[in-house]
Amino acid sequence: MTVSIRTASGEADLALVWEVRRAVFVVEQHVPEELEWDEYDATSVHLLALAEDGSALGTARLIFGEQARKETGGVAGRVLLGRLAVVEAARGTGLGARLVRAVEAEAREREALEVELHAQVRALGFYERLGYVAEGPVYDSVGIPHRMMTRTL
Numbered sequence: 001m002t003v004s005i006r007t008a009s010g011e012a013d014l015a016l017v018w019e020v021r022r023a024v025f026v027v028e029q030h031v032p033e034e035l036e037w038d039e040y041d042a043t044s045v046h047l048l049a050l051a052e053d054g055s056a057l058g059t060a061r062l063i064f065g066e067q068a069r070k071e072t073g074g075v076a077g078r079v080l081l082g083r084l085a086v087v088e089a090a091r092g093t094g095l096g097a098r099l100v101r102a103v104e105a106e107a108r109e110r111e112a113l114e115v116e117l118h119a120q121v122r123a124l125g126f127y128e129r130l131g132y133v134a135e136g137p138v139y140d141s142v143g144i145p146h147r148m149m150t151r152t153l
Contacts, residue, residue: 008046016056024085058086060099077113121145
C-alpha cells in the first residue's frame with residue numbers, strides 16, 4: 001500500500017482530517033462529537049495520510065507555540081502531539097508510527113526540544129516502542145483511560 005503524508009492544506013484536506021477523526025474517535029470509540037473538536041483545531045498543524053486513490057487513511061495534530069505552552073504547563077520547547085488516528089483498514093501497516101515521526105519532523109522544524117502526548121492506556125506500548133516515556137498517573141479523558149508521555153527530540 002503506497003501512502004503519502006502531507007500537511008493538510010485547505011478546506012478539502014481538512015474535511016478529510018475531520019472524516020478520519022470522526023470515524024475513529026466519534027464512531028468507533030464513542031467520544032462525544034462536541035468533545036472531539038476544540039479551539040486548537042483552527043491553529044494547529046494537521047498531518048494527513050492519503051492512499052494512492054486520494055482516500056484518507058490517517059491524521060495527527062501538532063499544537064505548538066503559545067498554545068503548546070498553555071497545554072503543557074509552560075514547558076519551554078515542548079509541543080503537543082494529539083488526535084493521532086488511523087482508519088481501521090490501514091491499521092497494522094506502520095502508518096501510525098509514520099504519522100508520529102512526521103509530527104516529530106514538523107516539531108523539529110519549529111525548533112521544539114520535546115514532544116508531549118496524552119496516550120490512551122491501551123496504546124502505551126505503541127508509543128513506548130517509538131521512544132516515549134510515560135509520566136504521572138493514569139487519568140480519565142472523555143471516558144477513556146489516558147497517560148501523559150514525553151519524548152526528547
